[in-house]
Amino acid sequence: MTSLDTDALIDRLAGNAEPVRRVRPVWMRVALWLCLAVPPLVVVIAVHGVAGGAMAVMHDTRLLVEQAATLLTAVTAAAAAFASTIPGVDRRWLWLPVVPLAVWLLAIGKGCIDQWIQFGPEGLVVHADLDCFFPMLLVAAVPAAAMLVMVRRGAPVMPRKTLCLGALATAAFVAFGLRLFHPGDASIMILVWHGGMVAVVSAAGAIAGSRLFHWPALARS
């Protein structure tokens, strides 16, 4: 490679350059993502009906905190995922979801302790509950696809972190939605299934990050 080759490359890139639409500011992208994610949830709630548990949320401070923290985790993780695709961005963006995530997990943990005190070991039995599985897939599909398409508009400067945060945002949003249409569960079920889902999906995002989101292979000549 010589600087002559570089000059030729510059001529070629500039000669073929079309106008580009700038990537929108982070919070605007989060708002757009939520606009895409909410309608399927509304449809599922319309079909399933609002769960009794969702009504209980309004009267139970712990549940209210848990739901607010779940939604805030989704929103801040989405913001961090989008911000992580901007080269040179302040890395403090990546820490944004830590506090709501911690509050969410603490709220679930407190629920588990309360149930342990109230019901003893029986309050902490985990069982499989598959009737919410397909509605959950429906609620997850659109935000997951939208997240992937939207982060790929950015630069893959940290693809694993981006996809991990994107997966966390999607999983938290699904967990928030599930609470609205699925009958209220014991906290241990929420911790195992919702917390487990978030952990597995985020880990999968981190592992698949560089495969799903990488620098485009552009020809040099």
Place this chain on the structure above:
Amino acid sequence: MTDREDEGDALGRLMKAAQDGDRAAYRDLLGEIAPILRRVLGRRFPFLARHDVEDLVQDILLSVHAVRATYDPARPFLPWLLAIARNRTADMARRHARRSAREVAVDVYPETYAEDGTNTGEDYGDPEALQQAVKALPQGQRVAIELLKFRELSLKEAAKESGMSINALKVATHRATRALRIALRTRDG
């Protein structure tokens, strides 16, 4: 305002114009950032050969081109550019490390036996005579030798290219080697 900030602002303005489709501004921008990248890479990796630096500069320019939509004109340009440069350089270092892990660099090629006679290296005797002898081979044997020995293709690749089966290639190579040995021995007398 420092010179560096001035330079960054000017580059940011060029990128803004480039995003809006101004090709002349884009050419100026890429022409301006190439020497900046050479300087930064040269300082950071003084051990890199010139062509490796140029290779990296091109890689970074291609990446800048691919993600130019992510530049926000309200933000400084140089941190944006240098983040891309750091990222692509790290990728290159990873690729290099992976390649190095598979390769072993040696100063002296290993000897099969200690005697000089067995370590002739590139000394094939008379290459002209070898060429003549290969030309004289039957078609199938000549193709097998050319693909497997001269071009060093694998059996699978050679079979695909020649249309011969792997077994036929093995047999043809064996016969060709024997025929060449006899032809060259006869010639050397």
